[in-house]
Amino acid sequence: MTIEDVPTTATSPTWIERGGTPAAPGNSRLRPLGLREVTLRDGFWRQRQQTNRAKSFAHIEYWLEKAGWLGNFSAPPEQRRGREFSDTEVYKFLEALAWEYGRTRDPELARRHRAIVARVIVAQQPDGYLNTNFGRPGQQPRYSDLEWGHELYSYGHLIQAGVAAARTFGEDELVAAAVRAADHVCDVFGPGGIVSVCGHAEIEPALAELYRVTGNRRYLEQARLFIQRRGHRTLADIEFGRGYFQDDVPVREAGSLRGHAVRAVYLAAGAVDVAVETGDTELLGAVARQWRHAVARRTYITGGIGSRHQDEAFGDDFVLPPDRAYSETCAGVGSIMLAWRLLLAQGDPRYADLIERVLFNVIATSPADDGTRFFYANTLHQRVLGAEPSADTQVPRAASTLRASWFEVSCCPTNLARTFASLAAYVATADDDGVQIHQYTPAGIATTLPDGREIGLEIETQYPADGRITIRITTTPDTPWTLSLRVPDWAAGATLDGLAITRGLVQTRRRFTAGEALVLELPVRPRFVAADDRIDSVRGQAALVRGPVVYCLESVDVPRGVDFDALRLDPNAEPVDRDGSVVAAFRSVDFTPHDWPYQPLAAAADAGPPMRIPLRPYHRWARRGPSTMRVWMPLSSER
Amino acid sequence: MTIEDVPTTATSPTWIERGGTPAAPGNSRLRPLGLREVTLRDGFWRQRQQTNRAKSFAHIEYWLEKAGWLGNFSAPPEQRRGREFSDTEVYKFLEALAWEYGRTRDPELARRHRAIVARVIVAQQPDGYLNTNFGRPGQQPRYSDLEWGHELYSYGHLIQAGVAAARTFGEDELVAAAVRAADHVCDVFGPGGIVSVCGHAEIEPALAELYRVTGNRRYLEQARLFIQRRGHRTLADIEFGRGYFQDDVPVREAGSLRGHAVRAVYLAAGAVDVAVETGDTELLGAVARQWRHAVARRTYITGGIGSRHQDEAFGDDFVLPPDRAYSETCAGVGSIMLAWRLLLAQGDPRYADLIERVLFNVIATSPADDGTRFFYANTLHQRVLGAEPSADTQVPRAASTLRASWFEVSCCPTNLARTFASLAAYVATADDDGVQIHQYTPAGIATTLPDGREIGLEIETQYPADGRITIRITTTPDTPWTLSLRVPDWAAGATLDGLAITRGLVQTRRRFTAGEALVLELPVRPRFVAADDRIDSVRGQAALVRGPVVYCLESVDVPRGVDFDALRLDPNAEPVDRDGSVVAAFRSVDFTPHDWPYQPLAAAADAGPPMRIPLRPYHRWARRGPSTMRVWMPLSSER
Known part of the structure; x- marks a missing residue:
């Protein structure tokens, strides 16, 4: 055959x-x-x-x-x-x-x-x-x-x-x-x-x-x-x-998704395929439910999955230790396979939110700049x-x-x-009535709708460095069609052509003109994020995220003589963009040496004088040689 | 032969x-x-x-x-x-x-x-x-x-x-x-x-x-x-x-001690044996240094060792996740073997401090009350x-x-x-000049010093339930000898016959009389303990310890309708002894449901009304059927 x-x-x-x-x-x-x-x-x-x-x-x-x-x-x-x-x-x-x-x-x-x-x-x-x-x-x-x-x-x-x-x-x-x-x-x-x-x-x-x-x-x-x-x-x-x-x-x-993370997402991807082709809405719903559970309780801030080295597996809910994160690169690949299939099946922009997180913080992290070395796991x-x-x-x-x-x-x-x-x-999909843009990256799109209408678009942007995204219409029929844009979950305050829009999908259905442009503004600014309080391993800590990109603190950026482990983030000081990094304020604590690390509970020690240290995108980490690194930074008691 | x-x-x-x-x-x-x-x-x-x-x-x-x-x-x-x-x-x-x-x-x-x-x-x-x-x-x-x-x-x-x-x-x-x-x-x-x-x-x-x-x-x-x-x-x-x-x-x-925990302590025990028998003080010093490092940075509050399931191994310094603690029972056994050898070689009471922690919190935890079921690992x-x-x-x-x-x-x-x-x-050792008591448990001791002097003692105590320890002299020579008693590291405020003593060793050298008794009072009271701030996984949390015994919170003790994971300890309310348990004050927080568990950093949510819940000795956990359990309890933001 x-x-x-x-x-x-x-x-x-x-x-x-x-x-x-x-x-x-x-x-x-x-x-x-x-x-x-x-x-x-x-x-x-x-x-x-x-x-x-x-x-x-x-x-x-x-x-x-x-x-x-x-x-x-x-x-x-x-x-x-x-x-x-x-x-x-x-x-x-x-x-x-x-x-x-x-x-x-x-x-x-x-x-x-x-x-x-x-x-x-x-x-x-x-x-x-x-x-x-x-x-x-x-x-x-x-x-x-x-x-x-x-x-x-x-x-x-x-x-x-x-x-x-x-x-x-x-x-x-x-x-x-x-x-x-x-x-x-x-x-x-x-x-x-x-x-x-x-x-x-x-x-x-x-x-x-x-x-x-x-x-x-x-x-x-x-x-x-x-x-x-x-x-x-x-x-x-x-x-x-x-x-x-x-x-x-x-x-x-x-x-929930569970067990070996790569196995879990490959299987779930197959289940979506079968559900879609056989019209099995129960099966599709089950996988979508498991995905939501896993994203809400078993996923790292990077979008990475698999918190256990032992069996390369999902842990129990909220067991997401940063220092023993497995977050296997291949689980990231599989996670995209799964979220993509769910997105095609259901159209919910949160699937594309996750794909974006995984792309910028797992897929972009693994390979070296020269493409010949790789992180297997992404701590x-x-x-x-x-x-x-x-x-x-x-x-x-x-x-x-x-x-x-x-x-x-x-x-x-x-x-x-x-x-x-x-x-x-x-990057994008189509349906009978138009085009949906899921990922923002400079790109040209040219497709034909089932009824024969041709649509051409150019996405012009410096995203994620900058949040301004211009969608230029290059080819359009003279009939109305719908342009859907994803507004990421983190993008509170986004605007389209200057008008406030809510997170999720913003859909514009009208007659477009070749040459016109829509301007989506996503608030790409550094922001501090805290984890659900049940994730014990990062309690009292914050991460810095900028747009979809998770940042990290690397020891190579810490002034000589400062103990990396003693740094405490001051979340009240506004983080500031500077040359591709984000500068945040820290203090340094003194540790009392103890023979036994468990001592009577006391008020938190005062932190030392403030200092400013750059954070870099997590996907850039360890590209300047060996370094110690943290995504989650303990908060200063001075806050 | x-x-x-x-x-x-x-x-x-x-x-x-x-x-x-x-x-x-x-x-x-x-x-x-x-x-x-x-x-x-x-x-x-x-x-x-x-x-x-x-x-x-x-x-x-x-x-x-x-x-x-x-x-x-x-x-x-x-x-x-x-x-x-x-x-x-x-x-x-x-x-x-x-x-x-x-x-x-x-x-x-x-x-x-x-x-x-x-x-x-x-x-x-x-x-x-x-x-x-x-x-x-x-x-x-x-x-x-x-x-x-x-x-x-x-x-x-x-x-x-x-x-x-x-x-x-x-x-x-x-x-x-x-x-x-x-x-x-x-x-x-x-x-x-x-x-x-x-x-x-x-x-x-x-x-x-x-x-x-x-x-x-x-x-x-x-x-x-x-x-x-x-x-x-x-x-x-x-x-x-x-x-x-x-x-x-x-x-x-x-x-430091490192790698597979049982292998590490068995090896170190052998190294002490060899060092002692060959007079190799450098080797003995090396093992003692590694032990001190591991106790200060790689040991759970229970005395347990091995924080990695994958290879049953020590993790890096301060990687001590409670929810993935391995703390293998056999590593506890080996840890006692090692600390005992170091104690015999060097006499430092901190070795006996660790043995006590391991005995009450690892060795006592593993077996079921009927002696026919066992914890392999001790989370x-x-x-x-x-x-x-x-x-x-x-x-x-x-x-x-x-x-x-x-x-x-x-x-x-x-x-x-x-x-x-x-x-x-x-329990005890001897040297040329007397007897050293390392562990407090009801016991009779009868030994002969190398010079032929016979010594008999009775230890009378309800320890660890109670801190009063009576050492009764039953047999004594009519010449002076030394009775050494360990004052545990946690026992600030201990007294001997009513006199304040410092932690470490308290040595009494004099002529004793048969029938007389010394009374050691250890301040066995519930106390909240915090971990070294570098142990990220328990930041913002406290444990309750009473004497050498670590306590825990079990879901079977939590009132119906209260979410175990939402409980927050109020460390300002004095914990109170009650019928073998310790009652502590908690509040309950509400969790905002989120599709994505990482949200903008905000002030900690207020905790709900106070409630009092008993904590039990950790070694008693899971003896009343399946339960969820925590040794480290998140602190209320109300503190």
């Missing part, structure tokens, strides 16, 4: 022409735009997208060869290298190449893509099975370790790569391989087959997306089965409990000076306190690569 | 007569007393010691059989059950039986001991090797996995059990097996042998103690070699880093209601939020058993 053989269900069959997009529901409130419908212009995100292409791609290819993970596909079983899921890094890189091609049409990318695909598909068995870690002589049998084997997870990324290829290159060898793999999965795990799920979700959104590409309902039905089975304790119990892989409670009954409080791993070294995943080149579990470089390559997709 | 063949170095060769003792340096400032020199009378600790004997011993034997860990010694390799270190639970139980016999001379204990020893020693190879998990057909080769194999750790516990047997039963089959094992270790890891260490320290104190029993310096030298080798990165790097098994920095160069903040595991179930180690019968890694039941059986040893 090829993708031409079957009808598509997508609202538009022209994804190739439109540059592809990473999630294309056939039935949703908002319609995603293609990577050629939104073009990033010079600015914060385009710079990162270019570094991704110019530097990270080569870095990833180098490491996939060096670590042997690409070679595994043709190596004999006894020479296989890497962890059980290493195949997926190759697939995620293929996905990144596809999106980058979709957006640029650079034939060099197609050549690299084809070359890697050719090396991968030789490992596919006649029955569609493809995994370098199982089933060959000397290896564990296929599907003998569903808890930890990651076989279906691997197919998930293979299929996602196939979907990306189908939407950008069109039918190719990879698409065919993905279809063969999906058919194999349906054969083996479908009705009458193995009644179980994979320890790591990912096959679920992948199969749903493959259904969207091929129109073959078998894949959707299999995704639905996997979602339905999850939570019925078919997987073995483990030390972390079945909640680790969300097999403790059925998806539609759970109260909010670094207590000791980290050590920079040497450049050409593979390190354990989260052991490094500074950005590292490559990891034994190296999921973040490729996950970032596919995210940066497809970043334009998250 | 038998233990009769060689000279002993101990200050007294009469350990058997004196009931044995768990650490007997040949050269130390204070001399430990034997388990028949100190007899616990009815009170807090004797009750627990009796439950240990009456209930926990049978429970442990039942589980050692049921889990197959005792059967492993005679089972064929393919039928071996349990984790790689399961042999040691049998050894630790043998050690417990020996101490219990030493104190009681109950022949039933000797019979049980002999029966188990007979089943164990059949597994010892002709060359002394003894481990059910390695070296047989189908198993990994001997010493092929020093990082994780725990072979030397297992010998350590075998040898400790042998030492306990030698000091209580005298020479027996187990002592002979321990000697054979020690000789084997010296053969294999001594000069010319494998130049490495074990991933889990324990062989070090064991060999030093066996030297003390046998006088064979080869064991001391081997212990010294292991201490010397540690920290030179001979073990492989692992995800947790080499600090996990203290192989990152040499013992005498490290700045200081339980946020969600735990689920009671069913009684006859083996659970993963720290997954349970309530006390469990047995664990896959079941180190705490046997570690507690040997600690309770030998508890009397920690």
